[in-house]
Amino acid sequence: MIKPMQAFDKTDKYSNNNGLNSANQFSVAPMLDWTNRHCRYFHRQLSQNAWLYSEMVTTGAIIYGDNLERFLGHNESEMPVVLQLGGSGSKDLATCAELGEEWGYSEINLNVGCPSDRVQNNMIGACLMAHPELVAENVRAMKSVVDIPVTVKTRIGIDEQEDFSILRDFVGGLADAGVDGMIIHARKAWLEGLSPKENRDIPPLKYDWVHRIKAEFPDLSIAINGGLKTIEQSQVHLTSYEELPAVDGVMLGRTAYEQPFLLSEVDHHFYGEEVNQTLTRVSVLETMYPYIENHIANGGKLNQVTRHMLGLFYSLPGGRIWRRYLSENAHKPGAGVEVVQQAYQLVSDEMLRMEDQA
Numbered sequence: 001m002i003k004p005m006q007a008f009d010k011t012d013k014y015s016n017n018n019g020l021n022s023a024n025q026f027s028v029a030p031m032l033d034w035t036n037r038h039c040r041y042f043h044r045q046l047s048q049n050a051w052l053y054s055e056m057v058t059t060g061a062i063i064y065g066d067n068l069e070r071f072l073g074h075n076e077s078e079m080p081v082v083l084q085l086g087g088s089g090s091k092d093l094a095t096c097a098e099l100g101e102e103w104g105y106s107e108i109n110l111n112v113g114c115p116s117d118r119v120q121n122n123m124i125g126a127c128l129m130a131h132p133e134l135v136a137e138n139v140r141a142m143k144s145v146v147d148i149p150v151t152v153k154t155r156i157g158i159d160e161q162e163d164f165s166i167l168r169d170f171v172g173g174l175a176d177a178g179v180d181g182m183i184i185h186a187r188k189a190w191l192e193g194l195s196p197k198e199n200r201d202i203p204p205l206k207y208d209w210v211h212r213i214k215a216e217f218p219d220l221s222i223a224i225n226g227g228l229k230t231i232e233q234s235q236v237h238l239t240s241y242e243e244l245p246a247v248d249g250v251m252l253g254r255t256a257y258e259q260p261f262l263l264s265e266v267d268h269h270f271y272g273e274e275v276n277q278t279l280t281r282v283s284v285l286e287t288m289y290p291y292i293e294n295h296i297a298n299g300g301k302l303n304q305v306t307r308h309m310l311g312l313f314y315s316l317p318g319g320r321i322w323r324r325y326l327s328e329n330a331h332k333p334g335a336g337v338e339v340v341q342q343a344y345q346l347v348s349d350e351m352l353r354m355e356d357q358a
């Protein structure tokens with residue numbers, strides 16, 4: 001039996017929200033170039049409760065960049081949103097965590113999972129698993145300046161780290177440093193020889209390791225991530241798994257992005273809410289129209305929003321037509337909301353045609 005998760009109190013964003021954080025809830029993973037503010041606004045139309053993540057933002061971009069709005073700007077209605085930071089300098093991380101809190105984020109998360117060469121050279125991401133004391137110091141530094149939760153997203157190991165005890169000691173150090181929750185991508189990262197994309201598919205998934213971590217740290221919020229494709233598959237981890245304790249939360253990345261309508265089931269299946277009969281693909285589109293119009297009126301481009309919506313009709317008749325029409329037309333100069341309406345018209349026509357054939 002899965003215990004319903006408790007909804008985030010959006011009216012009380014500066015409290016610690018009863019100790020809630022993304023690791024004991026349902027969340028959509030941070031994804032560079034994907035989970036920006038437009039994507040999050042769209043996802044929020046599908047679930048009121050899922051925790052949404054920013055893309056990873058490096059401390060350098062925040063501290064030395066000249067455009068805080070670009071890196072930290074978000075819409076109030078996206079809450080709860082986690083700001084994911086990339087970095088390893090404790091002073092810089094503390095400065096950025098403080099700024100994140102000032103800008104209204106609900107949680108700060110440190111990226112200890114990204115295997116890209118580019119970030120390794122700057123001591124960011126998964127390579128930090130080789131420096132557990134530094135990461136613990138990073139957590140302590142951020143915790144000392146913010147009231148919102150501080151979590152860490154990590155892998156189960158890197159390179160030659162074969163032993164479960166290495167992961168256990170890594171998490172133990174962070175628990176001692178006061179980390180509020182851990183999100184664990186249940187596969188290792190190979191820092192040499194695999195691209196970031198390969199590192200998301202090739203190293204085998206070891207879900208049991210994440211549950212073993214929960215067994216070792218029963219009081220720490222632990223979420224599982226990696227390769228989850230359906231709501232049912234995700235819920236398996238919220239009950240005991242191979243006789244190991246349930247974890248507290250699940251994080252979905254690619255599936256949520258590629259099949260976003262799956263998020264419309266989250267509030268019911270994870271938060272125990274009544275099925276929302278009025279939430280349909282069409283109702284979501286209707287909430288997106290004013291958002292898109294406003295974005296364009298402020299100088300934005302249609303495809304900056306619609307590129308995150310290409311999966312809305314995933315696996316339905318017309319789904320390909322929708323994707324193709326938007327991909328071919330949303331980038332054209334002057335393209336406005338009527339392009340989305342026309343794409344939807346084509347989907348409806350296709351659905352009717354299929355019905356007639358049936």
Ligand SMILES: Cc1cc2nc3c(=O)[nH]c(=O)nc-3n(C[C@H](O)[C@H](O)[C@H](O)COP(=O)(O)O)c2cc1C
Pocket residue numbers: 029030031032033034055056084111112113114153185200225226227228251252253254255
């Ligand atoms: C396009 C893309 C960009 C990603 N960027 C980030 C990132 O900025 N920070 C991070 O911690 N993980 C990043 N990831 C990894 C995801 O957060 C997640 O851990 C991974 O995709 C495994 O989950 P999934 O199998 O549900 O997709 C990215 C993944 C993808 C596909």
